[in-house]
Amino acid sequence: xxxxxxxxxxxxxxxxxxxxxxxxxxxxxxxxxxxxxxxLLVIAVILFGIKVVGIYKELPKEQRKFSWEIFGLKNKxxxxxxxxxxxxxxxxxxxxxxxxxxxxxxxCIGMEMLLGAKFSLKTLLGAFAITITIYAxxxxxxGISVPRGVGRLYDFGKWLEYLWS
Amino acid sequence: MSLLLLGIKTVFSPAVLLWITLGVILGVIFGALxxxxxxMAIVLCIGFTYSMDPVVAISFLSAVYCSAITGGSIxxxxxxxxxxxxxxxxxxxxxxxxxxxEAGKALTVxxxxxxxxxxxxxxxxxxxxxxxxxxxLKFSSSEQFAVCFLGLSxxxxxxxKRKLNTFASAIVGLWLGTVGLDWFSSVPRFTFGxxxxxxxxxxxxxxxxxxxxxxxxxxxxxPDDRSAFSKENQAKLSKLASFKELWELKWTALRSGLLxxxxxxxxxxxxxxxxxxxxTLEAKFSRNPDMLGKGDPHGxxxxxxxxxxxxxxxxxxxxxxxxxxxxxxAMMMTALAIHGVQMGPLLLKAQPAYLASTFTAMILxxxxxxxxxxxxxxxxxxxxxxxxxILGTFIMMLALAGCYxxxxxxxxxxxxxxxxxxxxxxxxYKFNTSALILALVLGPMLEKNFRRGMEMADNNIVAFFGxxxxxxxxxxxxxxxxxxxxxxxxxxxxxxxxxxx
Numbered sequence: 001x002x003x004x005x006x007x008x009x010x011x012x013x014x015x016x017x018x019x020x021x022x023x024x025x026x027x028x029x030x031x032x033x034x035x036x037x038x039x040l041l042v043i044a045v046i047l048f049g050i051k052v053v054g055i056y057k058e059l060p061k062e063q064r065k066f067s068w069e070i071f072g073l074k075n076k077x078x079x080x081x082x083x084x085x086x087x088x089x090x091x092x093x094x095x096x097x098x099x100x101x102x103x104x105x106x107x108c109i110g111m112e113m114l115l116g117a118k119f120s121l122k123t124l125l126g127a128f129a130i131t132i133t134i135y136a137x138x139x140x141x142x143g144i145s146v147p148r149g150v151g152r153l154y155d156f157g158k159w160l161e162y163l164w165s
Numbered sequence: 166m167s168l169l170l171l172g173i174k175t176v177f178s179p180a181v182l183l184w185i186t187l188g189v190i191l192g193v194i195f196g197a198l199x200x201x202x203x204x205m206a207i208v209l210c211i212g213f214t215y216s217m218d219p220v221v222a223i224s225f226l227s228a229v230y231c232s233a234i235t236g237g238s239i240x241x242x243x244x245x246x247x248x249x250x251x252x253x254x255x256x257x258x259x260x261x262x263x264x265x266x267e268a269g270k271a272l273t274v275x276x277x278x279x280x281x282x283x284x285x286x287x288x289x290x291x292x293x294x295x296x297x298x299x300x301x302l303k304f305s306s307s308e309q310f311a312v313c314f315l316g317l318s319x320x321x322x323x324x325x326k327r328k329l330n331t332f333a334s335a336i337v338g339l340w341l342g343t344v345g346l347d348w349f350s351s352v353p354r355f356t357f358g359x360x361x362x363x364x365x366x367x368x369x370x371x372x373x374x375x376x377x378x379x380x381x382x383x384x385x386x387x388p389d390d391r392s393a394f395s396k397e398n399q400a401k402l403s404k405l406a407s408f409k410e411l412w413e414l415k416w417t418a419l420r421s422g423l424l425x426x427x428x429x430x431x432x433x434x435x436x437x438x439x440x441x442x443x444x445t446l447e448a449k450f451s452r453n454p455d456m457l458g459k460g461d462p463h464g465x466x467x468x469x470x471x472x473x474x475x476x477x478x479x480x481x482x483x484x485x486x487x488x489x490x491x492x493x494x495a496m497m498m499t500a501l502a503i504h505g506v507q508m509g510p511l512l513l514k515a516q517p518a519y520l521a522s523t524f525t526a527m528i529l530x531x532x533x534x535x536x537x538x539x540x541x542x543x544x545x546x547x548x549x550x551x552x553x554x555i556l557g558t559f560i561m562m563l564a565l566a567g568c569y570x571x572x573x574x575x576x577x578x579x580x581x582x583x584x585x586x587x588x589x590x591x592x593x594y595k596f597n598t599s600a601l602i603l604a605l606v607l608g609p610m611l612e613k614n615f616r617r618g619m620e621m622a623d624n625n626i627v628a629f630f631g632x633x634x635x636x637x638x639x640x641x642x643x644x645x646x647x648x649x650x651x652x653x654x655x656x657x658x659x660x661x662x663x664x665x666x
Binding site: 096114116131133 | 347387569589612619
């Protein structure tokens, strides 16, 4: 059922994109700007249509009913997985505000726990080591400027960058 | 011959040899870092060369250029993070070998194959620059379209049991390649009014999500049996490939080296197409094609020999015509120009020492890479002994930092996360992420060459496909698919006969 939902969602998405593609402007006779993606979308709709029909036919009748249980939310690892998606998004959203060092340290602690570690000194040291290693390679080693954060964190980030030079 | 002797005389000094070795080590390290491509590796190293003698500078940068492509295979094999798109094919067989506890063997195969590929192309380049350049000039948009199309023909061999899923994956990748500003008319496509999507979907961050992030998500969802890295198997981790095992790959290396050199000569084709075409070819010639994609060293050898052979090929149009064959070659052009090298037809007459030292340095760098690779392979294989909750976090952080380092843009990190989440479900429901990535990389090239070729042919499709080289390449494509279709019908009939019995 999950496969049917995914393929169905892809089919709906590509149908929507196909309709949207008709609005792509044709400028100075460059017709392929519209028709190249449109051709690909037509093929995508056909392929996903065949898949959806095929999957539906292969599903036993009793499995054709929708149920929230197919998402497996009662399974602990599924909840951890969804949490990891959210954790990544939070990391990137917060990065410009808190700066690279602090955000990465917090992210690494969380990530280690998602991967099965318990909150302990070892976990903290591991997160610290990873943060420093990545910072050393990219900022000190390669001169790539990373987000410094705002306020005091910005000053700290700037100080840390120039520590090496 | 006189050019070779001039090269040996110019380059064989302690200072130059030392800088070549350093260039190899730096290049491998830079190439291993995701987001730090061969192009960026050269940019970062140019600064060291300002006060150097031109021959020393050229030799050092040539070594960095050759070895940076190789470095991408290390993280591709160990962490499933291709350092560059050209190492994506290496993941298919490299990572399964690591899961079997054969990390050292996989790394040796990759690094030695890279050295051999680069060496072969440097030698071919030395001897055949002029005739190869004449061949390259015959390749216009129509021919490049045909070669890209042939590159997509790998799809037929990627997953024979799920052809519909493989084709659907490729179509998704081709469509994703259309997002952003249209190259010819600058019309926005599928950007939904967002300025952040005007540059399109960058392949590298998306690929890091599809490969690295998905692997970490898999580990969270289904904590793996890490018995491959148990104490009993740890001795295997750093066990390198033997000479006998490497010798078994000789025909694969030869085929892939020649193919990579030829493909590298074509401007815009580059190491990515070379590695995938070589992988396709290996699927045709392999005695055990079912093993490809499940940890067959031949797969790694094909991909890595070809992508390094393309480095030499890309130098052919660069040095003889001043036309760079790839982004990294374009950066080499800038670097060489800084040191007074005047690329073009007169290079051989006006500055033979510079031409000779470039070729000779590339040959020496690739030889040195073969020896350096044994030390690098043993050291990197030890990384896998780190507990997974730390290693996995490091891999995720390396991928995220690599995405940011690529263009200094947070959008690339979001792209990686989107690629990871989408890729997780894509893989779960048995779609083919390799086909998606291949199509995402080749799609824009395919479209550009098609549209440019059609403009040049005045929208006459017969004139477009009627060019001799295009006709030959498209015929190969048609024959490959016809053969695959015929084979699958034959297999179905044989299976039906067996079930009736």
